[in-house]
Every structure is written in structure tokens, then in C-alpha cells.
Amino acid sequence: MNWHHYFILACMGVCLAFCIYHVIRLIRLGKPSDYSPPAGVVTEAVVYSFTGAMNPAKKESAFLHLPTYSAGILYHLGTFLSLLLLLLFLSGMILPIEIRYPLMFALLASVISGTGILIKRFIKKGLRNLSSPDDFMANILVTIFQVMTILMLIRGEMFPGYCILTGVLMLYFPLGKLKHAIYFFAARYHLGYFFGWRGVWPPKQT
């Protein structure tokens, strides 16, 4: 193992420790205890919250903004793919060329999506006013991570640079909005719990 291996592993460790801290804090606080009698089935609503309620046709934020929504989905898929490839790179596994090309194209689509979202954040006044430097930083770091993953798929000798930039992303992860990766699941759970308890979700036949 070289220094860049140790560096990235240390950064991943720090990131993981912070993530565990956030998760433990959530678990320790626990879910709200509701004394009102429920009007629905919470479990079904929580499942619906993660499935049917995520259907773009059900959400105005999706169907009124399909290009942005689709770009967001692609970008997130690209991030998950890059994280998976990070583990593969660290394990020393070398992917065959016929797999690398489709992955590169998939990641390229993700990078284009992420860059598009970033440009939109810059040029749309309303979105710019809503944004903090953290919003730009998070987008830039993740996009760089994906670009570096593509470069790694092309040239394995980029590994030290890849490790440094990915390490920076890992260290930044718990500090800002990127930690929504943890809280997203809790938010969807709470949404399902709330609307399920009150008998709103899953939607009733009218």
C-alpha cells in the first residue's frame, strides 16, 4: 500500500465515523411517540413513501421539472456508481475493457447532468439566492469525483490524484449538505409515518 492508499482510507474512515455519529444520534433520539389514535397503517405508508410517492407522476417537483429531475436522478446514480468503483479500485481489481467503456459513458452522462445542475444554480437567480457556497462546493466536489472516476477507468496511473480528490470529498461529506445522503432516508420515513398515521397515505380510492 502507498501513502495515497492510507490517505484515502483515513479520509473514508473519518467520513464513516461522522456518518455513524449522525445515524447514532438519529437512533438515540428515536421516532416521535404519537398519542393520537392512528387512522391508517404506518408500515404501508412508509413503504409508499419510498416507492409510489417517489413516482415522478405523483410529485410536482418532478413532473413540472422533468429535465432537472432526470438530471438529478442520473447524477445520483453516477455518484453511487463512482462509490462502487472506488471500492473496486481500492481492492486492486482491474475491470475488463468491455465493461469499462459502458461505465465511462454512464458516468459521462452523470457528469453532464451534474454540470447542468451546477450551471442552473449559477444562472437562475431564484436558485442562486437560495444557495450557499456549500451547495456549489458539494456539487463541484462530487462532479470532480465522477470525472476522476472516468479518468481512472481510462488511465489507472491517475490513482494518487484520484485518491487525494476523493479524500477531500470524503472529508467534506459530513460538513455540509452532502450529509442529506443519511437524512434523506429518515425524512422519507417520517413523511410516511406522518401521512400513514393520519390515513392519507397510501392514497385512498376516491
Next chain:
Amino acid sequence: MEKLSEIQIRQGLSVFTNLTDNKLLTHLNSCVHCGLCAESCLYFLKTRDDRFTPAHKADIVSSVYRRYNTVTGRLFPKLVNAREMNMDTASEMVDLLFGACTMCGRCTMHCSIGVDIGFLVKTGRSMLSNMGLVPATLQSTIKAALESGNNMSIPVDELTSTLQWMEEELTDEVNNPEARIPVNEPGKNILYTLNPREPKFFPLSISAMAKIFFAARESWTLSTRMYDVTNYAYFTGNPGESKLIAARLWQEMDTLKAGKLVLAECGHGSRALRWESPNYMKAHFPFKVETSVETIARYLHQGRIRLDPEKIRKTVTLHDPCNLVRNGGIINEQRYILKRFIASFVEMTPNGADNFCCGGGGGQLAMSEYNDRRMKIAEIKADQIRKTGARIVVTPCHNCVDQLTQINVTYKLGIQVKTLAEIVADALILE
């Protein structure tokens, strides 16, 4: 500009530290500032003012949280837009959270992440309440409820004479001396509540519900001591005041030994009682509770009342009160009732849990300083109604009735606005 005292700031920030569960922590950390929630909000849709996007309203609360409760916010506040709690921030919070949000929760349902923006707005209102910065108009309504027992400070003798008058009207209408409006009678099946707007401005809605109870041969009573279904402290997120107001109906149920509390047509009142009051009291209901919408639907289902389908010939549409429907799960009952006797029933688009607020929710009707804004955003509801071609708009909420009545005048819709009990009473077949 006046400065906030240290005590005020500490009390405002206490909402972030007195956590009893992980819900607030979750929603404070979840927004990604995508801004895709904008079009779900009446205020943004009608004004195109970026400050009114739901994400912006949620963020002003989260930004204060970040400043005092996160490492990044303490060390690098500008990086994460972490804001000091000072008079500038507090003034902006008052304007956005009280003056530009009806807490309808439509943005929550459509948020791409699932952030409960309505909950964050309510948290922000709690902070302002703790700091003594609730708009005076809204706070005076709460004060009236706390001091007099009802939010309009109606004296008991005034209420009693209104009820006697309505009882005479009812007796004449049904031509039966047994038709009564019982008052303070113990041991009845139902204790029925009122929105103080009813005795004050719309007494006929009391006799409408009394007529339904009479037709259903129900054993029921009103209380002159405690009847107010509303709870305006819900809108300020003040748990102490909310509890005091809610506790009185719990107490009255115990005093009168009634079997079931039936909540009058009031969206936020139903929400505050049915869903929130057990949490204020930290206790399960020791009695049964249902909304009057459920009561009427039950009577119809059980065949205890019958409705004349020939009676209402005009086209009718339905406005869904946000607190009763999206936040209360009463979605099908009112449709079940109306479809049983309305020949021409037309839904608004969107409707049900996806409805648009009338613009009067969240305490807006009590805050006259935001009247112009309230009536501007109401144009969305006016357009919805116009598109249905309906001549009668039914809504099971007196707050919505008030707002829809003002919309009718402002936007010249030429409609009648009725509560569900009123339109049902009009079509009742009496044996």
C-alpha cells in the same frame, strides 16, 4: 431597530436543543436547496417572489439551527449560510413564516426529498412565539380564547340567546317541538363543538347541524362553558397555550360525561383536537372523537338520515380544507356524502390531498396586516372554482368559508359558499 435580548435569543434557540425525537433534526438537515418545491406554494405561484419558495422559508429556520448547532455553522457560517438570530433574521422570519405561509403542507407532499417544510415553518413560528414575536393580531385571538374560553370573547348570555333563537327557528322549520338544541346536558352520546364564528356570524350553521342530529335521532348536547373547537395557539406552535386551550374540551367531556366529542367543521380545530391534543396532553384520548364530516357520513351509511336528490339543482364543487384533508385524512367522507344527493358534482383540479389552500389557513384570517397578500394568492382558488362552473362551493371548514366568501366578492364569482352541514340540512328528508 430594536435589539433582541439575550433571553429572547436563548428562548428562541431552545427549540433546537429540547429535542424529544429525531424528527426536527432530520428535517433541518435534509433540504438540498433544489428549489423544485416553488410551484407547490400559492405565494410563489402568485407573486413569483423567490423569497416565498417553501425551501427559502424552511432554510431561514435551518440556517439559524446551523449557526448555533453545527460545527460548520459555528466555524464557517458563510460556507453554509448560517445566520445569527438577531432582529433582522427574526423580522424576516415573521414576514415569511407568519405572513407568507398557510402551513397547508402542499410543499411537503411534493418535496423531492421529503422535507416536512410545514413542520419546519411551525418550528420557526415556535421560535418566534418563544421570543414574544408573534404578530399581535394573531396573539390577541389566542389571548381572547385563553381569557374568555372562546376566540371571539362571546359572553355566555349572548351565546345562550343565540342558541335559543336557533332552537326556535329549528322547531318552526321541522314543525316539531321535540327538535331542540340541548345545552349542558350530561350523559349524552355526543358533545358537539362550535367554531365561535357560528354563533357570532353564521348561526344558521348551528341549526343546520341540530337539524341533522334531530333527523338522526341523536342524543347530543352543546356546552356553553366550553364549546370552541378552534385552537389558534396551534398556529403559533406554542405548546403551553395549545395545551391550555385543548385541555378545556377534554375537561368538558369529563364534566358532561359525554360518549363522543364531535368536532365542528373547522380544519385547524379538527387537526389541533384530533391529532395534536393527545400529544399536548401526553395522554391517549379517554373518550371517542370524530369530525362532524365523519358523523354525517356515518348517519348516511347507517340510514339514519336520508337526503333528497331533487333538492339541490345547482352544480356543486368541493373545497378540501388542508388541515382536515391533506393533514387529517378525511378525504372520501365528504365526497361520499355529496355524491349521495348532488346531481351535478364537479371536482376542482387538483383536489383531495393535493388541493390548493384557500389562502386563509395558518392563521392568515386573523392577521389583518397580511390581508392584501392573502387575497392576492386567493386568485388561484378563485380560478379553480371558476373552472368548475359550480354555483355552490361546499367546504367543511368555517375558516375556509370566510376566505371563500371574501374570494367570492373580490373575484366576482357569483357563488354560494356553504358548509357541509348546511347543504345536507337543506336536502334532509324528515319523516
